Amino acid sequence: MNADEVIAYRFEDIEQTYSERDVILYALATGYATQPLDPRHLRYLYEKSLITAPTFANVLGFPGLWMKDPRVEIDWVKMLHAEHRMTLHRPLPPAASTVSTNRVTGLRDLGPRGAMVQYQTDIALAEEGEPLATLITSVIARADGGCGDWGEAPPPLEQVPERSPDATLELATSEIQPLLYRLSGDLHPIHIDPAVASAAGLHRPLLHGLATKGMAGYALLRQFCDLDAARLVSMAVRFTRPVMPGDVLRFEFWGEAPGKIQFRAVAVNEGDAPVLDRCEAVVT
Incomplete structure (x- = not known):
């Protein structure tokens, strides 16, 4: 890994327009069709009074396989998606035009296990500029340890309790x-x-x-x-x-x-x- 190139990597802004059809397809693929006769479920599947699944934010602003860029010198074949975090700033409209920005926020050297690369995606409504969601993606580059630490890492996720679930x-x-x-x-x-x-x-x-x-x-x-x-x-x-x-x-x-x-x-x-x-x- 060329840590300097990763840290300085510049992403193009991503402009997207999604429709009610996109929102419904997403809901069909993530569980909302398990009870198709329930009015609460139909709100995510029917264009009449449509509601957008909150996790639809995860498909917005994706910068693609930027780690394939030869300038960053990452063995992208050995990458693994490790963690994914999402914060919502308001409910997502059922159809909208958005603009998203991406930036690398942290590197953590894992030694023989590779390196953790974190990047942040900020998604906003295109015309109003109103924030919709913030995503933090953590990727393990398994062949790229020894890069050193840089930047901010999100707080570690806690182990679930050992007792029976509630x-x-x-x-x-x-x-x-x-x-x-x-x-x-x-x-x-x-x-x-x-x-x-x-x-x-x-x-x-x-x-x-x-x-x-x-x-x-x-x-x-x-x-x-x-x-x-x-x-x-x-x-x-x-x-x-x-x-x-x-x-x-x-x-x-x-x-x-x-x-x-x-x-x-x-x-x-x-x-x-x-x-x-x-x-x-x-x-x-």
């Missing part, structure tokens, strides 16, 4: 889920092409990590917020294991609303293997 919710992923979710913008072939998945050592294409985070957002709204999008203030997750289409996920929660909720998600059909861990959210 609440649980099981959600099944579907075979077609990655085919739907990719229409929100992440077109990496590992999520659709069996040959690409096989070359990566997988027995089949896997679900997008941010689709799993979207399901976690849905689970939080359903469990603690009566499916009211405006009550989710922030959430952060750590990715610990890929999710395969068809996996049944159990979301385990500690805490009560309003306030801070800690949670994780485990794959029930894989011996309760954690797929999200050290997660937290603030709900009102």
Whole structure:
């Protein structure tokens, strides 16, 4: 890694326009269609009085695979999406034009395990300039340790309590889920092409990590917020294991609303293997 080039990396502003159709496709891919006759769920699926899922913010402002830029000298093939944090500044409109800025905010040298690179995405309404959301993405560059530390790192995510959870919710992923979710913008072939998945050592294409985070957002709204999008203030997750289409996920929660909720998600059909861990959210 060329740490100086990473620190000084300059991103172009990202202008996007999304529609009600985009918002509905996202909701279909992240769990909101589990109860299609429930009026509360239909608010996320039907253009009549449409509400945008809060985690839709995660598909805005993505700067692409900027670590492939040869100037930063990162072995991008060995990158892993480690953590993802989201803070919402207001409910997302059902359709809007946005402008997003990205900047590298921190490096943490992990020695033989590589380096953690953090970058921040600030999303705002294009015309008004009103902030919508702030995202912090943490990526492990597994082959790039020895870069030294720089900048600010977000506070470490806390381990979930060892006691039994206060609440649980099981959600099944579907075979077609990655085919739907990719229409929100992440077109990496590992999520659709069996040959690409096989070359990566997988027995089949896997679900997008941010689709799993979207399901976690849905689970939080359903469990603690009566499916009211405006009550989710922030959430952060750590990715610990890929999710395969068809996996049944159990979301385990500690805490009560309003306030801070800690949670994780485990794959029930894989011996309760954690797929999200050290997660937290603030709900009102």
